[in-house]
Amino acid sequence: MIPNNIERIHFDSMNTCNLCMMELENVYDNLILSPEEIDLLDMPKRSFTVHFPVHMDSGDTKMFVGHRVQYNDARGPTKGGIRYHPELNLENLKNLAFLMAIKCALVNIPFGGAKGGIVVNTKEISRDEMERITRAYIREISDIIGPFKDIPAPDAYTDEKVMVWILDEFERIKGKHVPSIVTGKPIELGGSEVRNISTALGGVYVLEEALKTTDLDKATLGVAIQGFGNVGRNAAEILYERGYRICAISDSNGGIANKDGLDIPKVIEHKYQTGTVLDFPNSKNISNEELLTSDCDILIPAALSKQIDGKNVRDIKAKIIMELANAPTTLEASKMLIDQGVLVIPDILANAGGVVVSYFEWIQNLNQDYWEEERVLKKLNQTMIDAFANVHMICIDEKCTMRRAALQFAIRSILHAERLRGNL
Structure with missing residues (x-):
């Protein structure tokens, strides 16, 4: 069953990082990175694959495969979406998790990058089956996610209802309220204004x-x-x-x-x-x-x-x-x-505005706070203006494209955090 808020998704969007990865080769040269720095950037910190059984509407039990990649957490807990698709694979998720790390560093929010999901065709399952699959997946990865470890969010073929299932299952496991475990929730359960x-x-x-x-x-x-x-x-x-x-x-x-x-x-x-x-x-x-x-x-x-x-x-x-x-x-x-x-x-x-407001949602949940729409709009505006200014300055100084400048700024930010931690 396809979530109502998704018009149509082609899984070609899984391979979004090809341009970025090829462009990065030039960025690495421009920054004169050491082999150690390149190795640190080129490999995810953690990758997980889980297998779990789910009872289907037919009465049969079916095994499913789920993945989660936490690429880099030098700047903060990892952040990234959960997507469902029959062609989901670990290699594409690694690339997408890397891009999330880049995006978070670019807009200067204290998150690293992550991505995950389940190998499943949502067109071939009921909503009840989707809920049972989601909850089973969260039971398998509950020890590796958390408000200060890794915070999931909606992605391809998942929506705010799926995020509610994740929230509810995680809270059942932990035995306490943990609204900051996931973003993209309905406002009634701790979601943020302006998210949509x-x-x-x-x-x-x-x-x-x-x-x-x-x-x-x-x-x-x-x-x-x-x-x-x-x-x-x-x-x-x-x-x-x-x-x-x-x-x-x-x-x-x-x-x-x-x-x-x-x-x-x-x-x-x-x-x-x-x-x-x-x-x-x-x-x-x-x-x-x-x-x-x-x-x-x-x-x-x-x-x-x-x-x-x-x-x-x-x-x-x-x-x-x-x-x-x-x-x-x-x-x-x-x-x-x-x-x-x-x-x-x-x-x-x-398109970084989505993760920026996810960050705002996380802050509100941690502080048990609620921000009015005007405050969210003001902070989103300033964050995006600042990010553009940082990129534009590099464009002028180095006479390069905005893409190259954005990648350079983000990579420098991640490596700076690694150096401060003593990892380089």
Whole structure:
């Protein structure tokens, strides 16, 4: 059974780190890292695989496999999502855990990186079976997670209800309330305000900082957004409310375009009623491929990885690309975009708002506190502004891309923490 808040997920998103890993080779050279530093960064600190039985609705008992990778905890307890998929494997989780460590260091929150999940096809199980599988997995890993060890969160094919099961099972095992064990919870059980829009809103904050470094006029800019799931829809709504002209948008079925701008609240209503953005009044139906090369100033890939590649990159007309999806740009295309003078706001910065608000949720839980929406918004805004400023400064000083600058800043932060601990 697929959680209601997920429009559609292709497991290609599992392989999000290929671009980052290849880019890191150059970053390592630029930083002149020692073999010991590279070894420390290249290998996860801990990896776990568990096997456990679950009683199914049919009455049969089935064995499941679960994984958890804790990549680096020099800067704090590890943090990362739990995802469910039949093709889940330990190698991809290691890469994703590494990226979480990079992302947390980049936005300067005291977490390391982790990732985990269960090998299961959620389309082939009931909600009751999903709950039993989740609880069995948590029983197996309860000794290696905790508020000061490793804090899970939602990821592909998991949602806030799955996080409640994790919370409840962990508390049963420990015999006490431990709301800080997991983030992404409903507000009624210790979740944070702004969480549902945090990834998109964090990206918008970064985008507006980036625009200050250009001569582009917000009032004249056209925005195209690929993806109308949670992140893409929220980005469209936030930008529309801030006065941006959304000239194209798409979901998994295709897209719509209107050079004069789309009425996003009405598009959302149309999507709710029909199940797709297609055939929206006063718009032209287009394909997802056409959206990427449409006549826009800002392009926001917010769906799948590897969407901008060597085949379509020359047709990109946008002046700015903000990567709300994980690794939507291939390495080949990334290099070509530099030659084309396109400003790329990399995914590890653009979509970091989610983990920032997860950090806020963790703090609130530890302190048995509740922050009003205004406070969360203010702190998220400042965190993303500071992260952009750190990256932009490196861009200027070293005349490099934002992706390279972001990776360098994060790696320096992680290695500095390792040195302070005496590990280097």
